[in-house]
Amino acid sequence: MTLTVAPELARSRRLLTGYFAGLGVVMAVWGARMPAVQHTAQVSTAALALVLLAAALGMVAGLKAGGRLAHPARLPVLLTGGTIGLAACLVVLGDCRSLGSLLAAALVFGAAHGVLDVAANAAAVRCQDAHGRPVMAGLHAAYSAGALAGAALAAATAHISHTVVFAAVATAVAAAAGAASRLTRCVAAPALEPVHHRVAPGPDGRRGLPKSRLWLLGALAAATLLGEGAAADWAAVHLHGLGATTATSAAAYAVYSGAMAAGRLVGDRLTARFGAPAVVRTGAALAALGLTTGLAGSTITFALLGWAAFGLGLSVTVPSLITAAGAGGPRAVATVAVTGYVGLLAGPAIIGALATLTALPQALLLPALLAAAVAALAPKALEKPTS
Numbered sequence: 001m002t003l004t005v006a007p008e009l010a011r012s013r014r015l016l017t018g019y020f021a022g023l024g025v026v027m028a029v030w031g032a033r034m035p036a037v038q039h040t041a042q043v044s045t046a047a048l049a050l051v052l053l054a055a056a057l058g059m060v061a062g063l064k065a066g067g068r069l070a071h072p073a074r075l076p077v078l079l080t081g082g083t084i085g086l087a088a089c090l091v092v093l094g095d096c097r098s099l100g101s102l103l104a105a106a107l108v109f110g111a112a113h114g115v116l117d118v119a120a121n122a123a124a125v126r127c128q129d130a131h132g133r134p135v136m137a138g139l140h141a142a143y144s145a146g147a148l149a150g151a152a153l154a155a156a157t158a159h160i161s162h163t164v165v166f167a168a169v170a171t172a173v174a175a176a177a178g179a180a181s182r183l184t185r186c187v188a189a190p191a192l193e194p195v196h197h198r199v200a201p202g203p204d205g206r207r208g209l210p211k212s213r214l215w216l217l218g219a220l221a222a223a224t225l226l227g228e229g230a231a232a233d234w235a236a237v238h239l240h241g242l243g244a245t246t247a248t249s250a251a252a253y254a255v256y257s258g259a260m261a262a263g264r265l266v267g268d269r270l271t272a273r274f275g276a277p278a279v280v281r282t283g284a285a286l287a288a289l290g291l292t293t294g295l296a297g298s299t300i301t302f303a304l305l306g307w308a309a310f311g312l313g314l315s316v317t318v319p320s321l322i323t324a325a326g327a328g329g330p331r332a333v334a335t336v337a338v339t340g341y342v343g344l345l346a347g348p349a350i351i352g353a354l355a356t357l358t359a360l361p362q363a364l365l366l367p368a369l370l371a372a373a374v375a376a377l378a379p380k381a382l383e384k385p386t387s
Helices: 002-032 034-041 045-069 072-095 099-131 136-156 162-179 183-188 211-241 246-274 276-296 300-314 317-326 330-357 365-382
Strands: none
Touching (some): 002 034, 002 072, 002 099, 002 136, 002 162, 034 099, 034 162, 045 099, 072 099, 072 162, 072 183, 099 136, 099 183, 099 330, 136 317, 211 300, 211 317, 246 276, 276 300, 276 317, 300 365
16 A cells, blocks of 8 residues: 555656646745736836736635535646636736736636645645645745745846746746646545545534634634735835845845745744644744744844744744644635735735824734734644544
8 A cells, every 4th residue: 555655756846846836836926027927018006006907806716616616636737727717817917008908807817826726735635645644834934935936037037028037937836736637636636535634523413613713723823824914015115124235134134034035944844743733833922923023023133033933933823834734625725825825915914004093004014913813723723633
């Protein structure tokens, strides 16, 4: 049995690592070249916000559709089709010259992103369950590494038209997905059929997580991703307010992302040894303490260390929440992802509103407080379901 299962497991994990990394590259290149997209289409900042909203709405629709479609037998098609669709949309986004075309392309781009996100995470839960040990953090580390590589690529090709860069990245990603399409069948192999980590039928006879626990997982995902949105949009502004140079300010999010990637690389080993509740609780407490300390200090060094501690501390939270949701099937994964994405979208705006009432350092205490809440509620949310 071991001789039959092991190759399927290894192949599945390698492929999923590639899919997560590819998704990170695409999203980072899209985000980093956003100013060029705005300039080419001659749209205002307010109009660009509508484009991002369209992408967000598309992603929510894609997450919901992916949750309904992500039966194990369909995962290979969703992974390949979602990746090629996402790549094709990136090419179209690079050619958009009007607000209308941007809105339409962004909507479909978001939908493809959502379908691919659910499929990749549902397949990752299945792969992890077949392994019988944590591998989710490592797969999410591949996304973080891909995002860092995509950001570096975007910076290195800043002198090249974004249309050309989008087309080149999309061609490479789509070609890789097409070449791996036959091998992707391994993620649906019977050898990977989960045999544990299931939830017993509820009072209505259906299997799934209790609604109260599912919404708790979603709330913690929203709290965590609100912090990620805060780091992406406000970390550089925070450093700039302390007198940092433009280059140092821009490095704040890179420090946060690098720390998160590093934490995910060791997250699986820590989870296997100490358990997800303990690792998430300790990490979230570190995030809360680190960011609070960084905000309280008045030096650039303290601020950078604070953002690094915040990224490191929260690195294993989302993979652990997705793992817990996976016990309820792909729809539960989609529900937690949708709820978490609300936090990612709303967080920067909420912090901006709070900053206008107080000051940015005080407003950024919100993600620190939410990290403390994650630390307090992690044991309840991540307890193993009864069978």
